[in-house]
Amino acid sequence: MLDHSNLNYPPRDGWDRAPWNRWSFRHVREMVPTAEVWRGREAPSRFTREPRQLDAIRYRGENGEKSIGQFLDESFTDGFIVLHKGAIVLERYMNGMNERTLHLSQSVGKSLIGILVGIYQARGWIDIASPITRYLPELAATAYAGATVSQILDMQSGVAFDETYTDPFSDIAKIDVACQWRPRPNDGRDWPETCWDVVLSLKKRAFDHGAQFSYRSIETDVLAFALERIAGRRLPDIVSRDLWQPLGAEESANYTVDAAGYALADGGFNATLRDYARFGEMLTNDGLFNGRQIVPAEWVQACRVAEHDKFTGDYRIATPEGAYRRQFWLEDHRRPVLMCRGVFGQLIYSDPAYAFTAVKLSSWPDFRNNTLLKETLAALNALKRAVNV
Template identity: 55%
Template sequence: MKDHSMNADATSWFRDPTMPGAPIIPRDDWDRAPWNRWTFQHVRDMVATTQVWRGQGQASPLPVALQEIDAIGFEIDGRRETIGAFLQSSYADGFLVLHRGKVVAERYMNGMTARTPHLSQSVAKSIVGTVAGILIERGLVDPGAPVTHYLPELGATAYRGATVQHVLDMTSGVVFDETYTALDSHMAQMDVACGWKERKHPAWPTNVWELILTLKQSECAHGAAFRYRSIETDVLSFILQRVSGMPLADLVSRELWAPMGAEEDAYFTVDPAGYALGDGGFNATLRDYARFALLHLGHGQIDGRQIVPAAWIGEIRCGNPDLFGDVYRDVLPQGAYHNQFWIEDTMRGAYMARGVFGQLIYIDPAAEFAAVKLSSWPEFLDAKRSRTALAAVRAIRDRLSR
């Protein structure tokens, strides 16, 4: 069920109704600052979307035992900070902390409410990776098989010879320019192909599948190094669609969102061909992102139901730090990437789902701790903000674990 709540011919859309007299939101900048402070909570008003149904069952419980966290202090880059000040200064929209199965903090800011869906950007990758684990356990997907076994059309691309595991780990070796602000990068083409921006270059792909088919160059051997390439998640998503015979949004609903006991429907943005954007178009409420975190803390089980294989959840933390490039170590000096998740520290085993503009789901099974932060930063990426967010959640974790 698609929601085409936009005027495709307009060069700009409507005024933010919460700000009388505010400028009209520009068509090609709706997902950028300052507009993202409003649009990340209203994405289905901006682009075409498709529903991820929560199903007919009861929502899985989220027991609440609130604790005061604002005064917790931490140090970052030589300065002292408190959680309260951090939440006020970090463009936070929603923040939730889980400890030992209970919600110990839950905050809504910038007009967000408990029922507001929020764009999570590349957190979507970890949603898709979790569903992949379910289908792999069933034998529908073999991570050691070539990508072309499932998508033979990619034999004419640089994905020839890459395995599903290479795609899961973003180690395929395919050239994909992830530069978010460059006007001629692959990411600029992705913005158009996925339906987020107007198509201004006639030769550019018209949808995500067409973009994948243009990737003909390699930068290194498959499996040689981790390079963050959003398109890898889309390749994985097309594999999941091919083996299941279902659109991605319906597959996520059937395998994850409904069985998990989500409280609200989620939704994906869709490209002009109707593909749900697996690499970054997922929207859900803060509490349902917390249920996703709780599912991971429970080794794939929630409310007594095994939804994701425990072995797959354990495998997420087994990334190879030797493949992790220096550019990523500024934020994660002991980090790795595996199965569509960021690993903070392979020794401790804490891992994360992350998205540009400050989206974060931090999961530490050893401490029975998770934190969800939904944000609308003015920047795509900011290493200082990322380090600060991680220091903040670690400080909360350490205080609760005393």
């Protein structure tokens, strides 16, 4: 019999941070309300398997030479999978995770929204050259007035938004409260009730629309609200119908939701390791997966072409030649690698030049850690060279 008196669950405030995240990223449904992203009734798409002994592959990282096995052991890994030419060559579960475990993706989920916008544009439902107010007219009273959908996709709107994760009063902290990840403080402040309230509260600009890249999670939520308005559906239903079912997902996924039922597009998506790999392999194959052209090849290819000169500041620490486009990170603007990245070490890595896809799910102790990110990229670059020998 399970003795509940001995169970040490994370606190309601701080469950998503170290040390609790080693457990909570695999148990989000036990911490906050969620909505299902149904996988549908069709059989899941199948991977071929060509397992290879890759743990002994060595590479030079931030602290000298080490093996892939050491890297996985030392980098707070929960799940790791590598595909080469569509076949699984390495699959590893750690820290209590298994093939059916849903794991929080944090900002990896932003890239799902970028792909959905591409699907909707192909259907003629959205025009990314149009102002966002065409789809969300309420934003005419905010700093988003005059910004195009394309600028928001590239995180180049000029809207002021403080993304400081460790500041309890920053704009991203307001999102944490609005989306029910943190309890509402009883401090007399006017805390937002919902994520939509946060969007409507943004009245200031930090720079002109289109002038520069500045990473702000709220941009993804604005896009998701537009998709919901266009489709007349909630985001979990949109992702199910237009992405998860076409991919042939193995398991239903879920989103955390706010008090109004809005699914947190910027970081509340949870899925299995293999299903993240399905999404990544679709990117590697220019939008083609499970016998379907899920998003036009031209859209994925355009995601790989970005303005490096607008990618400035500490964004260049881990990826000095990097860039950002349509809700994706580029490892190097001169090469076709796309990355879906989330805090605490979530990563989907897609390199069509090597027919290589990898997913790493982690529970780092830090929101951002450039040393661990550079270590991860060094390991992945060594792996993709090794599997192509």
